[in-house]
Amino acid sequence: xxxxxxxxxxxxxxxxxxxxxxxxxxxxxxxxxxxxxxxxxxxxxxxxxxxxxxxxxxxxxxxxxxxxxxxxxxxxxxxxxxxxxxxxxxxxxxxxxxxxxxxxxxxxxxxxxxxxxxxxxxxxxxxxxxxxxxxxxxxxxxxxxxxxxxxxxxxxxxxxxxxxxxxxxxxxxxxxxxxxxxxxxxxxxxxxxxxxxxxxxxxxxxxxxxxxxxxxxxxxxxxxxxxxxxxxxxxxxxxxxxxxxxxxxxxxxxxxxxxxxxxxxxxxxxxxxxxxxxxxxxxxxxxxxxxxxxxxxxxxxxxxxxxxxxxxxxxxxxxxxxxxxxxxxxxxxxxxxxxxxxxxxxx
Amino acid sequence: xxxxxxxxxxxxxxxxxxxxxxxxxxxxxxxxxxxxxxxxxxxxxxxxxxxxxxxxxxxxxxxxxxxxxxxxxxxxxxxxxxxxxxxxxxxxxxxxxxxxxxxxxxxxxxxxxxxxxxxxxxxxxxxxxxxxxxxxxxxxxxxxxxxxxxxxxxxxxxxxxxxxxxxxxxxxxxxxxxxxxxxxxxxxxxxxxxxxxxxxxxxxxxxxxxxxxxxxxxxxxxxxxxxxxxxxxxxxxxxxxxxxxxxxxxxxxxxxxxxxxxxxxxxxxxxxxxxxxxxxxxxxxxxxxxxxxxxxxxxxxxxxxxxxxxxxxxxxxxxxxxxxxxxxxxxxxxxxxxxx
Numbered sequence: 001x002x003x004x005x006x007x008x009x010x011x012x013x014x015x016x017x018x019x020x021x022x023x024x025x026x027x028x029x030x031x032x033x034x035x036x037x038x039x040x041x042x043x044x045x046x047x048x049x050x051x052x053x054x055x056x057x058x059x060x061x062x063x064x065x066x067x068x069x070x071x072x073x074x075x076x077x078x079x080x081x082x083x084x085x086x087x088x089x090x091x092x093x094x095x096x097x098x099x100x101x102x103x104x105x106x107x108x109x110x111x112x113x114x115x116x117x118x119x120x121x122x123x124x125x126x127x128x129x130x131x132x133x134x135x136x137x138x139x140x141x142x143x144x145x146x147x148x149x150x151x152x153x154x155x156x157x158x159x160x161x162x163x164x165x166x167x168x169x170x171x172x173x174x175x176x177x178x179x180x181x182x183x184x185x186x187x188x189x190x191x192x193x194x195x196x197x198x199x200x201x202x203x204x205x206x207x208x209x210x211x212x213x214x215x216x217x218x219x220x221x222x223x224x225x226x227x228x229x230x231x232x233x234x235x236x237x238x239x240x241x242x243x244x245x246x247x248x249x250x251x252x253x254x255x256x257x258x259x260x261x262x263x264x265x266x267x268x269x270x271x272x273x274x275x276x277x278x279x280x281x282x283x284x285x286x287x288x289x290x291x292x293x294x295x296x297x298x299x300x301x302x303x304x305x306x307x308x309x310x311x312x313x314x315x316x317x318x319x320x321x322x323x324x325x326x327x328x329x330x331x332x333x334x335x336x337x338x339x340x341x342x343x344x345x346x347x
Numbered sequence: 348x349x350x351x352x353x354x355x356x357x358x359x360x361x362x363x364x365x366x367x368x369x370x371x372x373x374x375x376x377x378x379x380x381x382x383x384x385x386x387x388x389x390x391x392x393x394x395x396x397x398x399x400x401x402x403x404x405x406x407x408x409x410x411x412x413x414x415x416x417x418x419x420x421x422x423x424x425x426x427x428x429x430x431x432x433x434x435x436x437x438x439x440x441x442x443x444x445x446x447x448x449x450x451x452x453x454x455x456x457x458x459x460x461x462x463x464x465x466x467x468x469x470x471x472x473x474x475x476x477x478x479x480x481x482x483x484x485x486x487x488x489x490x491x492x493x494x495x496x497x498x499x500x501x502x503x504x505x506x507x508x509x510x511x512x513x514x515x516x517x518x519x520x521x522x523x524x525x526x527x528x529x530x531x532x533x534x535x536x537x538x539x540x541x542x543x544x545x546x547x548x549x550x551x552x553x554x555x556x557x558x559x560x561x562x563x564x565x566x567x568x569x570x571x572x573x574x575x576x577x578x579x580x581x582x583x584x585x586x587x588x589x590x591x592x593x594x595x596x597x598x599x600x601x602x603x604x605x606x607x608x609x610x611x612x613x614x615x616x617x618x619x620x621x622x623x624x625x626x627x628x629x630x631x632x633x634x635x636x637x638x639x640x641x642x643x644x645x646x647x648x649x650x651x652x653x654x655x656x657x658x659x660x661x662x663x664x665x666x667x668x669x670x671x672x673x674x675x676x677x678x679x680x681x682x683x684x685x686x687x
Contacts, residue, residue, distance in 0.1 A: 058536040173627045174399075203398035203563065205624045208607040212623060230537060233566075233609030237616060256613045274541035276570035278593065278608050278686050284548065285570065287541035291506050 018090070019046035020224040021070065021109075021192055026084030028065050028248075031077060037295040039065045041248035042084075044322065047224040049191060052215075054227045054239035054256070056271075060292055062248035063228045067194045070226075071111050072101045088192070107137050110185035112214075114197035116177035120169040126153075126180050127165035133187040152183040156213060175206035182214060189221055196228045211238060232275055236260060241332075244268050247293050247303035250322060254334040264325050264336035264345045266308045302339070314339055352557050353387040353410070353443075353525060358419035360405050364632060377632045379405040381581035383419075384658065387525070392551065392558040394572030394589075396565055396604070400628055401578040403561045407529045410559060411445045412436060423525075441471050444523040448530035450510035454502040460513055461498040464488070467520040474521050487516040490553075492546060508539035515546065519554065527559045532567060544571060565608050569593050577601045580631055580639040583658055587673030595670040597661060597680040600640045606685040620685065638678070646679045654678065 028040035040062040047053045057063040068074040070086055072093065086093040088108065093101060113119040121129055130152055131145030140148070146165065153161035156179040169177055178198060185193055198214065199207040215238055218225050229235060235242055235256070242259050244252045244267065252265040263269040273286035290307040293299055299306055305315040318339070325334040325341055338344055361376035380402040387393050397403045408414040410421060412428065420427045428439045447453035454463055464484045468475045475483045485495035491512040502510055511531060518526055531547070532540045544567065551558060562568050568575060569589050576586040577600065585598040596602045603622040610619065624643045629635055638656050641647040661680035664672040671682040 058538060175627055203628075204565070204607045205398065205603060206627065207609075208621065208623050209625075211609075231609065232537070232611040235609075236611045236613045237609045239613075260611065260613050271537055272611065274538055275611060276541075276544070276566040278566045278569060278605065278610060284545050285541040287545055288538040289542075291508065291539070292536070 018048075019087075020049050020051075020089065021226075022046040022085075022087040023066065023070065024085040024087065026066060026069060026086065027082040028062070028069055028074065028079060029082055030079050032296075035296045038298060039079075039248055039295055040069070041298070043245070043248070043250055045243045045250060045253065047192065047226055049224050050219070050222045052218065052225045052227060052238055052240045054229060054235040054242045055245060056229060056232065056235055056242055057245035058230055058292055060247075060295060061245040063245050064196055065248075066245075067111070067196055067226065067228055071105060071109065071194060072098075073105075073111075103137075106133060106190070107188040108190055109192040109194065110188070110190045112178075112181050112185050112193065112195040112198045114200050116174065116181045116201075117169060119181060120177065122169055125166050125168055126172070130165075130180070130184055130187060133184060137188055148187075152187055153180070155186070155217075156180070156183040158183075173206075174202055175210060178202060178210050179213065182210070182217070186217055186221070190223065192224045192226070193218070194226045194228070197230070198227070199234065200229070200231070207234075214238075232271065244271070247298050248295065249303065249337060250335075251304065251337045252335065253322070254325070254336075255332045258330065258332075258334060262345050262347070264334065264341045265304075265338045266310050266340075266344055267304050269344060270307075302337070310340055310343065312339070350389055351386040352389045352424060353559075354420075354422040354425075355383060355385050355387075355406075355410075356420050356422070358383040358406065358409060358421065359417045360402070360409060360414060361417045375632055378581050378634060379631055380409070380416075381631075381634070383578075383581075383583055385576055385583065385586065387557055387559060388573075389524075389557055390551070390555055391574065392560055392572045394568035394575040395559065395561045395578060395583075396563060396568050396575065397578035398563060398604075398628060400580075400631060402581040402631070403578050404529055406578075407445065407527050407559065407561050410525075410527050411443050412440060413445075437470070441474070441521045442523050443525045443527065444518040444521060446511075446514050446518045446526060446528040446531045449534055450507055450514055451534070453514055454510060456502055459499050459501055460484075460488070460493075460505075463502070463513060464516045464520055467517065471521055483520070484516075487519060490519065490550070491516045492542075506539070507535050508543060511535060511543050512546065515543075515550070519550065522554065523556070525557045525559065527561070529561045530563070531560075533562060533564060540567075547571065565593075565605060577604065580628060580634050582639060582676065584640065584677070585673070585675045586658070587670075587675075591670045591673040593686055594684065595673075595682050596685065597664070597671055597673070597675040597682055598640075598677045599644050599646055599679075601675075602683050602685050603643075622685070638676070646677075648679070650678055 023045050026040055026043045030037040043066050055063045127146055127149045130149035134140040134145040134148050150161050150165050199210050239256045242256055243250050246267050252268045270288040288307055293303055301316045301318055302320050305311040320337045320339045322335045322337045325336050360380040361378050363373045364375040365371040366374045395403050409416050416429050421429050461484050464487055465480050468480050488495045493512055532543050560571055572589050575589055575592045576583045579600050585601045603624050606622045626643050635642050637653050638651040641651040656676040656678050658674050658676040660672050661675055
């Protein structure tokens with residue numbers, strides 16, 4: 001990597017543990033018949049053990065593509081990682097061979113997908129699928145693996161695990177299937193879990209059950225958790241840190257309490273104002289005007305400038321750096337990619 | 348409440364379950380909707396909330412006559428529309444239109460936007476004579492906030508939010524009095540969702556529409572509705588004004604549902620009481636006896652298994668005139684504040 005990155009070379013606070021995972025200046029593009037779609041344009045974030053990082057963004061913001069690049073499950077081609085580093089326990093994953101990455105997948109990091117039904121194999125029993133983790137990665141016998149599978153299903157609180165271990169995915173409800181996905185991700189006790197919209201397909205009452213389970217297991221195993229979501233409510237409930245993405249970049253990164261108190265980027269501000277709230281009946285909702293940009297043709301300067309109520313001339317020409325935000329009372333690191341973060345913060 | 352434009356009484360929809368290939372025997376029924384009553388006032392928005400499988404979409408389909416009810420009546424301005432056919436049905440359908448959830452599959456990809464929005468005029472030519480249709484469609488595009496010059500484009504050239512606007516324009520084409528919207532914004536991104544909700548608000552005043560707004564997102568329903576009905580396994584369990592339901596819920600299911608909604612405020616995390624229900628919704632083919640919620644309810648007693656609770660103002664609140672005195676189908680109804 002020849003490009004010198006001014007942000008990444010800044011020393012982190014000495015008292016904090018080194019991050020479990022660090023993404024540095026990641027760029028991903030997709031070559032399509034119609035042109036090159038720049039899905040990820042210089043993403044940087046890190047997660048520590050025991051920390052929950054919520055990556056918030058709308059469809060097309062690049063949040064899932066970043067996760068796929070970290071997991072090493074990006075479709076290449078058409079996808080292509082053009083530059084960047086993904087450091088896991090200090091080791092750059094992008095320099096590893098596929099074989100070495102496969103060993104990390106499952107035992108070092110694991111992923112939970114949105115749609116459990118299409119992520120599970122319909123012609124294998126859930127016991128076989130859970131047990132496979134142990135036969136492949138740990139070389140266990142089928143019998144031992146089956147016992148482990150039952151243990152895991154108990155752990156994610158699936159009732160009558162012993163009987164249900166021989167059943168197939170279609171015999172489980174949506175919430176139960178998502179529990180099986182969680183069990184599968186937890187099987188080898190990885191140090192990092194990436195959950196991509198884990199509760200979006202579930203009903204509210206079941207969503208609460210599943211989120212609680214995930215948070216509890218994370219605490220127990222002291223894992224790092226990257227939670228990818230578009231739901232500001234879920235984020236407020238579980239996250240420690242939030243990274244907001246727009247057009248393939250992080251536009252704001254902050255501790256969860258700070259961001260809800262006073263957003264430092266107009267996009268975050270717009271998002272927070274545009275959701276209807278359960279505890280208040282408002283008049284008109286605030287709506288961010290316009291549409292998210294086309295990734296084949298991202299506007300010059302700040303990608304958000306055509307939709308931003310605060311946009312000035314400088315926003316149309318200069319890409320704002322992910323600047324460090326400081327103010328009195330702020331104890332953790334906070335960043336915003338807005339030329340006018342001070343003004344935004346003031347409201 | 349204003350004079351009801353739509354009255355629904357004892358609405359039932361059972362889908363038969365059959366066995367056998369040549370000789371089909373009915374072995375049971377999926378009781379998708381099992382006795383639903385409500386009124387819709389003129390110019391009012393009635394929100395219907397519930398989890399998947401509670402029957403809310405089946406209710407929507409019956410309101411627009413896409414499904415024929417097994418039993419019950421739907422009265423539109425006093426006239427039962429469930430047994431209509433032919434010309435009379437066609438006339439009623441003009442006045443009750445639907446907006447669908449998925450803007451990707453509810454628009455024909457081979458038709459231009461002009462043809463999609465103008466198609467209702469083919470069936471009801473009395474609304475717009477042939478020569479004026481193009482202009483009418485362009486007016487509609489303008490009303491829903493799309494550029495009238497897009498009339499010759501195809502659905503794939505639009506984003507999700509824009510497509511939903513096309514679906515709304517099609518719903519408005521015949522100048523209906525009632526719009527049944529089945530999850531109209533749940534497929535959209537947050538920033539676009541607000542635009543569409545505001546549009547629906549604006550159109551309601553402009554065209555004096557009555558809405559039946561069906562959704563699973565309780566926050567959106569509160570924002571848009573005057574009255575709210577909460578459904579569980581084919582029945583309405585609680586109904587009242589938005590303040591009554593959200594601030595003074597008396598049915599345990601409503602309380603659990605409200606407490607489970609994530610609130611976008613991290614400071615509420617610590618002091619918020621959450622009711623986490625155990626288990627899943629039972630199968631509508633074999634619903635529990637008595638109160639259908641009893642298998643997941645923390646208050647359930649023997650009586651709940653024997654007696655079906657009626658949807659009425661609970662006895663303990665009947666003499667009070669406070670906000671807790673609204674219809675709730677629970678033997679042990681009590682007020683509880685769950686929204687912070």
